[in-house]
Amino acid sequence: MDRAQLQNLTYAALRIVSGVLFAFHGAQKLFGLLATHPGPPAMSQMWFGGVIELVGGILIALGLFTRPAAVLASGTMAVAYFQFHWKGALGAKLFPIANDGELAVIYCFVFLAIAAHGAGMVSIDRLRGRV
Numbered sequence: 016m017d018r019a020q021l022q023n024l025t026y027a028a029l030r031i032v033s034g035v036l037f038a039f040h041g042a043q044k045l046f047g048l049l050a051t052h053p054g055p056p057a058m059s060q061m062w063f064g065g066v067i068e069l070v071g072g073i074l075i076a077l078g079l080f081t082r083p084a085a086v087l088a089s090g091t092m093a094v095a096y097f098q099f100h101w102k103g104a105l106g107a108k109l110f111p112i113a114n115d116g117e118l119a120v121i122y123c124f125v126f127l128a129i130a131a132h133g134a135g136m137v138s139i140d141r142l143r144g145r146v
Contacts, residue, residue: 023135023136023137024136024137026132026135027078027135027136027137027138029125029129030075030076030078030081030129030134030135030138031076031078031137032076033075033076033122033125033126033129034071034072034073034074034075034076034077035072035076036072037068037071037072037075037088037122037126038068038069038070038071038072038073038076039072040065040068040069040072041064041065041066041067041068041069041070041071041072042065042069043065044061044062044064044065044068044069045062045065045066045069064091064094064095067087067088067091068088068091070084071084071085071087071088071091072088075088075126075129077138077139078134078135078137078138078139078140078141079134079138079139079140080140081129081130081133081134081138081140082129082130082133082134083130085126085127085129085130086126086127086130088122088126089122089123089124089126089127089130092119092120092122092123092126093119093123095116095119096111096116096119096120096123099116099119100114100115100116100119101114101116102114133146134146
């Protein structure tokens, strides 16, 4: 396997795994999958976040409508970080390590990179000629 093939397969693995894991967050929020708490009320901000995580994660993993799904997922994670983790705090709580926002930040930037790069070679978008 040459270097370009390895890079393409590694990128596909990153897109698929991050999409599936993101979808699990949505399933947990919406359906209580592997959670100890009930889901949020329908049509609430948390509910919409769960829908974006579930549907967006599935689309990203499949490589279908990848760019718009990744932009929406990235923006959702930016909102999650600023609204639910940072909350405008100063001092140590400004940093993701201290406000438990690391996952939101990394998802935000991974999905931003996916939006910029596109679906890649192992994707439905590629089969549709929309890479």
